[in-house]
Amino acid sequence: MSNSASLAATFVLDQCKQDAETTPQSVCSESCGPGYRKSLPEGKAVCCFVCTQCPENEISNETADVDQCMKCLDHQYVNTERNHCLQKSMTFLDYDDPLGIGLSCTALCFSALSALVLGIFVKKQDTPIVKANNRTLSYILLLTLHFCFLCPFLFIGHPNTATCILQQTTFGVLFTVAVSTVLAKTITVVLAYKVTAPGRRIRWLLVTRAPNFIVPICTFIQIVLCGVWLGNSPPFVDTDTHSEQEHIIVLCNNGSVTAFYCMLGYLRALALGSFTVAFLARNLPDTFNEAKFLTFSMLVFCSVWVTFLPVYHSTKGKVMVAVEVFSILASSAGLLGCIFAPKCYIILLRPQKNSIQGLRDKIHYRPKS
Known part of the structure; x- marks a missing residue:
């Protein structure tokens, strides 16, 4: 070298x-x-x-x-x-999960409570407070809320094709019925006041129960929107392999995002319309006027779903599903509590006010505006 x-x-x-x-x-x-x-x-x-x-x-x-x-x-x-x-192991919002157990128990408790309130209203159907503001609409709303509280069970458990299709469509149709019923009850309050005003000739609207037609018309529009959604790009079972390191998340893909937001947009417009009408009618001088309670119920409803969208998009996996389930339960509970809790209070704890004599006393001592 x-x-x-x-x-x-x-x-x-x-x-x-x-x-x-x-x-x-x-x-x-x-x-x-x-x-x-x-x-x-x-x-x-x-x-x-x-x-x-x-x-x-x-x-x-x-x-x-x-x-x-x-x-x-x-x-x-x-x-x-x-x-x-x-x-990786498969994961989803299951009934064995603490989050799933909590939401399931809450849904069952509220559904039982709505059934109890419906039973009270049926039993006291001939009393003034039940008859006020359209008894039939109250029955429809209570029955719809009962199914709204059961709706979360479509979101809990292993997703399949049937539950994926039923999740959003059932939610959309049920809440459309509930919100349109609130709108019909509010319009009933307005019409009842207008009928008593001098020179008004619209009694036929109340006699023919015209406000009741609001519910099927609004519901039909939502059913058409959901039908177009299912016909073009229906929801399907999907997997998310990237959100969690150790798990494959099994979830429902909404299919057409546009159709999903059209359904939510229509429901939001209906809710805003109901809130606006109820707010304008909140101070009408009518006996057992529930417009104030309807206004507050729609305020709670709108607040829940306005908060829902940003929170929903900021979460992933089964937490995203839990957020939607919680929103369903919270908004349904808002409608049940705000509208029917004051009525049940009078029926159960102040029965003297729920009578003809109590009604006369209320009219006699009503302060003049």
């Missing part, structure tokens, strides 16, 4: 020893183990590389030095050492 070659070899060895002192994880000291790959820092000799941990969702399970890590499949995730790919 020539002197120049010997000097070059000695220089390379000295360089590697010098880098080994400053960079322990180099070939000059030890090899890169599983979970790491070779990386050559800029300006260093080829023989002196450093060991860099594999990026997220990538592994290296070789004992010898490797240049590249290997990506795990979509249905797999890496262990903490990043040397093995593990199988």
Whole structure:
């Protein structure tokens, strides 16, 4: 070997020893183990590389030095050492999950409560407070709220094609019936006041129960929207492999996002219309006028669903489903509590006010505006 070659070899060895002192994880000291790959820092000799941990969702399970890590499949995730790919487990909002148990129990309690209120109204159907503001509409609203509280059970459990189709459409139709019923009750209050005003000839609207037709008309429009949705791009079972590292989330894909927001938009417009009419009629001087309670109920309803959209889009996986279920229960409870709690209070605890004599006393002592 020539002197120049010997000097070059000695220089390379000295360089590697010098880098080994400053960079322990180099070939000059030890090899890169599983979970790491070779990386050559800029300006260093080829023989002196450093060991860099594999990026997220990538592994290296070789004992010898490797240049590249290997990506795990979509249905797999890496262990903490990043040397093995593990199988992801399926997850969804289940009845065994604490969140699912809590929502299920809440839904059952509220559905039982709505059934109890309906039973009270049927039993006291001939009393003034039940007859006021259209008894039939009260029955429709209570029955609809009962099914609204049962609606969350379509969202809990392993999704399938049937539940995915029924989830949003059932929710949309039921809440359309509920909100349109509130609108019809509010219009009934307005018409009742207008009939008593001098010179008004619109008694036939109350006699023919014209406000009751608001419910089927509004519901029919929502059914048409849902029918177009199901005919073009219906919801289907889907999986989310990226939101959670160790789980594959089984969920329902809404299909057409446009159709989904059309359904919600129509429901929102109906709710805003009901709130506006109820707000304008809140101070009408009518006995057992429930317009104030209807106004507050629609305020709660609108507040829940205005809050729902940003929260819904900021969550993922089963928490997203839980947010929608909670919104369904909260808005339904708002309607039940705001509209029927004051009536049940009078029926059960102040029965003297729920009589002909009590009605006469209320009219006699009503303050003049």
